[in-house]
Every structure is written in C-alpha cells, then in structure tokens.
Amino acid sequence: MKPTPNRYAVQFGFTALYLLLSTIVRVALLCWAFPVATLSFGNILSILAKGLVFDSGVAVFFTVAYSIYLLLLPQRLNKTWFNKAFTGFGFFLALLIMIFSFFAEFTFWGEYEARFDFIAVDYLLYTYEVINNINQSYPLPLLIGGVLAGTALLTWLAARAGMFRASFQSYTPLRMRLVITGGTIAIAVLHLYLVSNTWAETGKNRYQQELSKAGIYSFGSAYFNNELPYDKYYIQEDDKQAFAEMRSLLQSGNSKYLEPGSSIYRHIADTAAAVKPNVIMVTIESFSATFMERFGNKERITPVLDSIAKESILFTNMYATGTRTVRGMEALTLAVPPTPGQSIVRRKNNEGLFSLSTIFGNAGYDRTFFYGGDGYFDNMNQFFGNNGFDIYDRLRHRLVGDNFPTKRENFPDSAVHFENAWGVCDEDIYSAVLKKADEKHAAGKPFFDFVMTVSNHRPFTYPEGKVSIPSHTSREGAVQYTDYAIGQFLKQAQQKPWFKNTIIIFVADHCASVAGKNEIEVNKYHIPCIVYNVPNEVPREIPTMCSQLDIYPTLLGILNWSYNSNLYGRDVLAADYQPRAMISTYQLLGYLEPGKLMILGPQHQAQTFHVKDSTGDLQSQPMDSVLLRKAIANYQTAYTLFKNGGMRKL
Template sequence: MRKIYAAVKNSRFGMLALFGIVYMAISTLLRIVLLISSWEVSKTTFGGLGQIFFIGTFYDVVFCIYVSVFFSFLLLFLPQALYRSKVYKYTTFLFAFLLLYGAYCVTFAEWLFWNEFNTRFNFISIDYLMYTDEVARNVYESYPVLPIFVGLFLASALTFAMLKPALVGILQVREKFSGRLTFAASIFTLALCSYLFVGQSLRGLSDNNYINELGSNGPYQFVAAFRNNTLDYKTFYPQGSEAELSRRLKESVGKKNNEGALFDISRDVVPTKNTEKLNVILISVESLSAEFLTRFGQKEDITPFMDQMFEKGLFFTNFYATGTRTTRGLESITLSLPPTPGRSLVKRPDNAKIYNLGKVFKDNGYDVAFLYGGRGFFDNMNAFFSGNGYRTVDQSDLNADEITFENAWGVADEDIYRRAIAEANVSYAAGKPFFYHIMTTSNHRPYTYPEGKIDIPSGTGRSGGVKYTDYALRQLITSSEKQKWYNDTVFVIVADHCAAVAGRAELPVERYHIPLLIYSPGHINAQTVNKLSGQIDIAPTLLALLGIRYESHFFGQDILSDTFQERALISNYQRLGVYENDELTILAPVKQMTVIKDPLHNEQSIPADPKNGNVLETMALYQGADFILKRRLNRWKEVEVKDTGRRYL
C-alpha cells in the first residue's frame, strides 16, 4: 500500500485520486443526509446501514473510474513542458474550482430530487432535462436559490483552498511516459471491467427500496437511466404461451369464445340501458393522494368540499393509480391500457390514432377537448391528445384577462376551470354535447395559488396546495350549477397519481391509492363502491353509465358490472404489477417474477409460481399490451377531424 501511495503521490494521476477522494466524501455526506431525512420511513436495520454504505461506496468508486477515463487521456499525452507551465497550472486551478462547484451543485440537485421523489436520479430526471424552464422556475419559486448557490460557491472555494497545496505539488512532478501509461492502462482496464460486469443488480439486493436507493450513486443512476430509457418487453420480461395468455386476456376483458387473432380484444360493447347524450367533464387532479382526504383519515380538514361531494356521488374507495407520473395517469385514463416499461405512451413517438375514450365520444357527436392549466408542450401532452382526436387548450391559449395567477407549472386551477365553462357554453349554444378532460396544476410544488382564497398562505406547503385544489373544485361546481347544461352533465374527479410514490417496497401499494368520484345528481345515484379497481377501468365504467355503444379495445372493465374482476394495475418505470386477491404480482427486468402476500402490511417478496392464476393474469395483461402496441392492433385508420385550433376567445 505504501508503494502504491508513493507512486500515486508522485504521478500526474494523483490529481484524479485527490478529486476522487473529495467526491466520495461529498457523496458519503449526501448519503448520510438522505438517510437521516428518511430514517423514520425507511426503518433501516444495522445490516441495512452496512449495505447502504458498502454498496454506495462501491458505486461511487465506479462512477469516479468512468469520469477518470477522459482525464486519463489528457494526463497521458500532455507534454511535460506544457504540464509544468503557468498556463496549464492556472487552467487546472480554474477547472478544479469549477469541477468542485459542479459537484456541489449536482449534490444539491440530488437532494432536491430526493425531497420530491425519495429516489436517486432516474427516468424522471432525464425527462426534466427537456423542460428546463419549468423545472428552473419551480426550483426558484420553491427554495431560496440565491443564498443556496452562494453557499455552494463558498463551499467550493473553501474546498479548493484546502486542496490547492496538494495540487501545486502534483503539478510539479516529473513522470516518464511509461509510468503514465501504467496508470492510464489501469484506469482503462477498471472502466472496461466496470462496464462489462457492474450493472444494477447490486442495488436491488434488499427488499427495502430505501436501502437500495440510498446505496446508489446519483450521477451513475442518471447515466444508467439515460442509456435504458426504454426496455423491450420481450427481451427483459417473463414470457408465457401467447395462445394461453391471449385466451386469458380475452376472457378477462369479456370477449366471448376466444374469437379473433392473438390478443385481438376488439369487441362490440352493447349497453344494458339507453340514455340521452350527457355532457362529461373529467378532471385529472394533480397529485391527489387518498391520504389527503378526511374520508381516508386526514385530520387537517383540508378537503371539506370533496368530503361533501363523496356523499352525493358515486364514490370509489378502493381505487388505485397506475403509475407515478402525470403522463402515466393520462395514458391509463385515456387509453384504458396497461403501462409498458419505460416512458408513458404520451411521451413516445408514433402515439397517434390509438383507440381512446375521446374517440368514442367523438364518434357519438361530442365536442372533445383536452384542457391543461400548464403549457401543453410539457410532457408532449398537446401532441398526444391532438394526435388522438382531441382539441387542445392550454395556458398559451388563455387571454391575459383570463389568467388571475400563474407559477412555474401553469395557471391557477380556477382559471382553467373558467375556460372550461366558457368552452362548454359554446358547445351548448351549438347544440353539441361535450366531453372535456381537464388536467390541473395547482397541487404541485411550489404550492402557490391566489392569496385570500383559503386560510393557508400560498407557498407554505402541500396542505395549502390540497386545500386550494378543493376550493377550486367548489368554484367549478358552483359556477357550473348556474349554467344551462349543468343538469345534463357528469363530473368525474380522479387523481393522476399520488403525491409521494416511494416506499420500502418495490411497488408500495398504499402509495398508489387515489379517489374516484362520478357525480351527476340528476342521473347517477349516490353510492359507495368498495371494489378493488384502477384507472384503466374509468373509461368502460363511464361509458356504461352513459349507455353508449362502442367498439372497445380497452383493457379495463365496468366496475359496476356483476362480472367485474377486482384487481388494480400499478407500476413504475421498470416494475409492472397487478394487485389482486390480496397479492401483488410483480414482473421486472431480467425476466423476474415475484409475489408479495398482503402488500398493504408486508414488504417481503417471494419467487412467483409461473403456473399461479394471478401470475398468469399479470403476464396476460402486460404481454398482451406489448403485443398489441407493437402490432398496432389498437389503432384506427383515419382521424375523422383533427382540429387543434382555438374556438373560444
């Protein structure tokens, strides 16, 4: 060890070792901070602590090795005269300071990301790179940015001052090319071995997801997410007999006699009742976890209006979100389709002309629109909905006098609701029923909203965001009651996803629990429904209530039907689950299948029996979705009308 230390000390490559040690110290400090902030929920054991720091340090070293490859080329081939020159010396000082400042800024970004998602960098961080304006404004509005960056600058300056004497010494060394080649070759070899043999398996050893995340390296995970932002289902996930799984899927969705081609679930849905064409306003509420509602144990009384509404409408208490992002919720609600690995279809190319809820309404003569309180280019929302037959209305379509408040994510919920009412009045005047899907933004960090609306000051936290969301919904219903179309309108209120999705388990079921309310006093009786169900069931349930006949390619079922099969699909970017019969079956990359018994009270997974009924049901849903999407079985040939322009001024 002494010989190695002496060799490194007397080598140009000692610079890499020096910065590697500093980076690992910063990374370890961050790991400690994140662990402390998550201590109560992570329930980490002594063995878990060892795993966090041992595996975490290992990934830190691997990341340092990768970063060192680029600098190794420079240190290997830089001529001795230039290496010892003043120009190189001061260039090195400047670059060293910037490197330190960058490391501290990335560490701060990791803390922000953990504070929001309770995970290290992942697919979401990649997505955020595309929307720097919204993300930067959100950070600026949520945190004291200037003092923080000044503090990071001072920390970088102090660290540089401590390293400067060692840097000066390293810049004076004389080293033969053969010695430099030995160090460079060692780094290249280690990098190659890391690339070939180090993957994600080590960070998945624990059943406690907090331990796995804390034992990771953020920048390493960022690069891994960038490389693997799509996963081919057939390559990475368990496969079953196509004939058997196709039969099961058709049976699950109610297609009789196993007719048609493999996984062809197209069918004619005939309603059991006929009704007049009722209007529909479907509201996807940002991050409305069930736990925020008094009905599910919330003690702060921040949802007084919704609590009243639940007693007057069709209220689903055992309802679950499909995913962890807005786009996944929109995908499930609109397409009634299981999630597939990686990004939601909303964000993928070639995502137009898919059979969807809006198409059913459009085929029945409805005015169909998607209204978003933010900018529709975010998460590709406008492109997705316009490509699937919807008109789109977003923040950019609102006139200045229509906007009373806006933040990084969009206008206040009240503003987009007022626009929806105005759009509805135009459709009503034209004698046309309407289906409007509204996506809200106010219940999102920085939780800012118009002052004077509720008794919680704007920008003070999640409780205020939820209470303003509740207030704005009250204004929507109250204003709608004054409109001529109100008595013939159905309101659907559902969350896009939960506010916090991380947990100890791979797929913490309780973090997917959301409310669903279908409200139309003149047409739908008040009732509480306790059946286990999820977002893909909204479309068929709503259409059954309205008595609409349609060609269905939906995976969901009518929750109110006597033949409804209780289950809920939940997922993250890589793990695909079905919660059914008090078991959570999970499919994961490298063809893994696990089961968690009683997942609301237990986190321990066991290997799945591939012949088990729940497992086969899970495989049928997800393998079927992949098969259908790849072969474009759920596409229609033509978009009858594609109008994305503004109608109301």
C-alpha cells in the same frame, strides 16, 4: 502530509474528495430516511459497500478524459500556464458539477425519496418549468452562491494541500502514465459492462435500493435506458397463450371479439336506450385518497370533495397505475396497463391510438384537453393533439411548432389571475373550461373535456386569501386550495344551461408520494374517484377494487352505451367483473388482487406477496402461478399491442 509529486496528483485527489463527499451525502440521506426505512445493520453495510462501487465508477467517469490528457501531455508542457489553467479550470468545473448534483440530490430526495431517475432526466429537458419551480420553492440566489462558494473553498483547500503543485512539478515516466491511464480506462469499461444500476435493486427494501445508488450514476442509467423492452427484460409466455389469457380476462356477457388471435378489439353491446351527456373529467394533480376525510383525514382540508362525494358515485377502492402525471393520463385516455419505462404519452409513434377520444369522437363529441401549463411539457400536446383532442393551454414555447391536426388555443394574459412555474391556478383553468363549455353548448355540440390541474404541486403556491393555509406553506395548503377551486367551479357550473346534462368526474392522476419501505407501496396508489351529477343515478359507493382503467367502461355501462372497445378496462358493476388493479414504478409492474400482489421486474423476476389489509405491508409468499399468468397477460399483451401497432384506431 503533502501529496507525492506525480502528474496524476489532481486526478487522485479529486477521486478521493468525490468518494469522501459522496459517502457523506449517502450517510446523510441514510440518517434522513432511517426513521421510516426499517433497515437492519446488514442492510446498512450493503448500502455503504454497493454505494462505494457506484461512487468509484462516477469518480472514474469524471476523470477518464483528464487521465488521457495527462498521458498525452508532453513533459515540457507540464509546468506551463496552459496546463495550470486547464487543470485548475477543469478541477473547478468538475467540482462545481459534483457539489450541485449533491445539492440536487437532497432536493430530489425530499420530493421523491429516491435517487435520480427518469423524472430527473425529464426535468433536464424542461428547463423553464424546473428552474422556475426551484426558484419559487427555494432561495435560488443563496443556493447558487453557496454552491459557488463551496466549490471555491474546496479548490483553495486542494491547492493549499499542494495537490496542484505535486502535479505540475512532477516527472512521471511514460510507462507509469500508460499504467495509470490504462487502469483508469479499464475500470471505466468494466463499470459500463459489469455494473448495472439494477444491481442496487436486488434487495426488497426500497430505501435500501435507493440509498445504495449514486445520483449521477442513476441519472446516466436513466438517460440511456428510457424505455425497458418487456420482451427483453421481463418474464413472458408464448404470445398466443398470453393473448388467450387476456381475452378470457376481458370477456364479458355483453361483449364479442371482432378479431381473432392477438387482439382485444371487441364490441360492447347494451339493449337499453343510451344516455349521452357531456363529460368533464377533472384530473387532480397528486391527489391521494388520504387527503379526504372520507378516507380518514382529520384536517378537514377537502370539505367540498367530501360533500359532493356523498351526492355522487364514489369509487372507494381505486388505484392509480403509476407515479407520474403522464402515467395517469395514459391510463385515463387509453385504459391500458403501464408498460415499463416511459408512459406512452412520452413515446414515439403514439399518434392515432384507440382511446376514449375515439369512443366519444365516434359518438359526435367535441373533445378538448385543458392544461394550466404549457402542454409542450411531457409531450402532452403532441399526444392529445394527435389523438383527437383540441388543446387549450398556456403557450410558452413559441418557437416549437405544433405537429398535430387539431386546434390549439392559448390562455390569454387577461384570463390569468395567478400562475406559478407549472401554470395557471386552478380557478383560472376552470374559468376556461366554463367558457368553452358555453361556446360548445351554444353551438349544439356535446363535449368531452380532459382537464389537468396544476395547483397541487410544489411550490404549492396559489392566490392569497382564498383558504386558511397561506400560499407556499405546505402540501396541505395546496390541497385546501384545490378543494376550494372545485367548489367555486361547481357553483358557477350549476348556473349553466348545460349543467343538468353534464357529468363531472374528479379523479387523481397519481398519489402525492409513493415512497416506502416496500418495492411497491400499495397504499400509496390509492386514489379517490368521484363521478358527480350522473343522470338518473342515486348516490352510492363502489367498494370493489379497481383501476383508473375501469372508470369509463363502468360509466359507459351506466349510460347504456354500445361501442367498440380496445380498452383493458372493465365495467366494475358487471356481475362477472373480477377485482384487480395494475400499479407500477418505471421498472416494477404490479398486478394487484384483494390480499395479494404479483410484482414483475427486470431480469425476468416475478414474486408473489400477501398484502395486509390494514397497513398495505407486503409479506413474501410462494409463487402463485394463476396470479402470474394474469399479470403476464396484461403487461405482455399491452407491450405487444403498442409495439406492433395493435393500439391504433380500428
């Protein structure tokens, strides 16, 4: 059946084609996720219905400018070559973007089991790392060729069906054009004001939420809503009450608040003689506890870490605060609960904050941030450089000026034996750490190093011949290489004169995957933390539930330090410590205690869950007002302190 002659035939045809293809993509993703998503028939109907609404909005946004063009185009120009070329090129370009986005959605789902979000927005800004990552992970020339070929084929089929001819050979009166274009604009405006991406997030099943969304719609929502103001979207208490609750939660027998009211600034006192060793913290990319044999893995891919865990202080019940590297960095430097939206590492006005760098700097330590890639990515250099750390990274953005007061040193080409899209391999970064430690020791300077590895990241490539699993094969191979590189690092470090007086911490920034059927998948925030070579300490396990925020308050307690603190972390070994952890997505803020979880969400939502010990599954429970007050106290005060400058150095 040929299209009815109408100037808007191409707009209508493109809309129908988009709705058809986007539905196919949604159904394909649904089939992909179905074995693990536990979706009911009602869930599936909801996914398809909401998906159609979002898809309709995307189709309208794609065509609204063209619709206005058709309204204004004089009838005498309708058959001209200009109109034919403009319409044909516009159709091809819009179709190309559409097909590319569909391809990208499949790759994004494979990595994150989610539609586009803040991560996709971030990736658009860092083209070097992302394009190289895609190129090293997938046959890029074939994929680009496939996208172009698919676009050309669909354009030819549209022309063959008479869609363009129906538009160019039509006469559409001005009154009808006003109705069609006016309707298109009205639908676009209604979508902008009435259909929020959060509408897809009303269900409790995370897969249902993500499958209901449209990738392009989600991308736009993420781009324009990078940060979620806590005071606008989340349930609150009076600030005075929130801070009173928070001060009560942080109060300990050896602490004294130094300021009244809306502050957590306090002095931690210790009467024993302080021990001041060097500290190297190795933050391992995407390292779940489940990779280690100690936590049930049967593949024996972490023999080094499993071995040193028996010789160390091992936190067996620690949770990451979030799902991205910058969120882990935030927790491990600032010891602050994750506020909604972007990590503080990526926000404006994040310089000069009170952090672990402040504490170690006050004690006379040199501080260096080591990163295998270019620290321009994710704003790392700006954050660390403006918070007391020297920078040692792989310089790529040579035209971007460093705007921080500390030093930046580059990996020389001679020191790089292997690198991929994200940076140098772990062995190379450890060589740099060893070199700088030698220099600082020779100069008589104690040092605190923050080391961020990259090898355990897609495309999972690393030097050949190091481990039994070939490079570019699987996540397990990258984990095995990560463990191997740690073994080589420790062998060399143990020969150094500074080793006996150096603590080495191995901790994950976040887990490898946090997707699941629950809104927050508790078990997928469980990370290992190994504190190795602590002076005068016997190996032991700490089974108490805790957070990344608690690592340094606990370590400084072991070392008998007295110091001022603006940290939300607590000494886990203190007699008055109350087990808890903060876990989050970009929008959902979780406050976890043994067996129970409070989730705060946008639109002033709060819900209590029982957490099954064996599976981590969540069961909805009546509101726990005590747990709610604790959750609000942590998240509201953290947001307020950052917003009002209360996290600045004191």
